[in-house]
Amino acid sequence: MESRTEFNLDNKIQQWKSNLNKKNNLTKSNIIELESHLFDLIDDLGSKGLNEEESFIIAQKRIGKIDDICLEFDKVNTNFSNINKSIPYLKGALIYIAFIALSKLFLLTTLALSQKLSINNITFNTISIILLVFISISFLSTLFFNLNRRKPFLSKLCNINVLVPLIIISSLITFRLSAEIILPGIDASELGNFGFSFSNFAIMETNFAYYKILCGFILLTTSLIFFWRNKKHNKIKQTK
Known part of the structure; x- marks a missing residue:
């Protein structure tokens, strides 16, 4: 005979609240209001002789399915929902x-190393293309792996509080490295050993321009696919 897991009301309520928190169209006050209503129903049912498990199940059914609750609150919290949907x-x-920004930083670092190692234009062109391809494959592989395995690392990395400082820091370092570029008409000897070859920089910028267009196209296409699938899924749920 299988042993039955003991019912824990607090755990069940926390799970229920956790599912509510995952929805974008419920405010904190909405969740508190729903939780208070759930407790009132449980207390009322308990006073009529039902145990905690029975009271919770019936109270949950009376409040309604989470998706139905969200649809109702979505009509009230229009502005809040729009903000959350834009996040x-x-x-x-x-x-x-x-x-x-990180790709540009890697390229400029490679440019600095190529200058110190006296790498010619053709070799640097090949290196920059290989580096950009490697960065793209690494990023897409990491994205695919984390989404498939549901790893929390990527979600933490994609947090706005992480992304904004990352952009600022990498942009500042990139700006500092870009200041070392040797421009036409400037004597390279005046810049010491830190000046970058302008021809190599021009090659890097050309490759990087194509790279940005390609990345933008891939991300835009992916976003449109996800948007279309999400919209289709929401329509199916609403028609049920």
């Missing part, structure tokens, strides 16, 4: 900016 798009834009 994923804001994160997507910040991820793109951070990705491009």
Whole structure:
């Protein structure tokens, strides 16, 4: 005979609240209001002789399914829902900016090393292309792995509080490195050993321009696919 797990009311309520917190169209006050209503129903049912488990199940059914609750509150919290719905798009834009900023930083670092190692234009062109391809594959592989395995690392990395400082720091370092570029008409000897070759910089900028266009196209296409699938899924739920 199988042993039955003991019912824990507090754990069940926390799980129920956790599911509510995952929804974008419920405010904190909405969740507190629903929780208070749930407790009132449980107390009322308990006073009629039902045990905690029975009271919780019936109270939960009386309040309604979470998706139905969210649809009702969505009509009331229109502004709040719109703000929350825009957050994923804001994160997507910040991820793109951070990705491009870090890629530029890696390229400029490679440019600095090529200058010290006296690498010629053709070799640097090949190296920059290989580096950009490697960065793209690494990023997409990490994204795919984390989404499939549901790892929390990527969600933490995609937090706005992480992305904004990352963009600022990488941009400042990139700006500092860019200041070392040797421009036409400037004597390289005046800059010491830290000046970058302008021809190599021009090659890097050309490759990077194509790279940004390609990355933007891939991310835009992916975003449209996810948007279309999400919209289709919401329509199916509403028609049920």
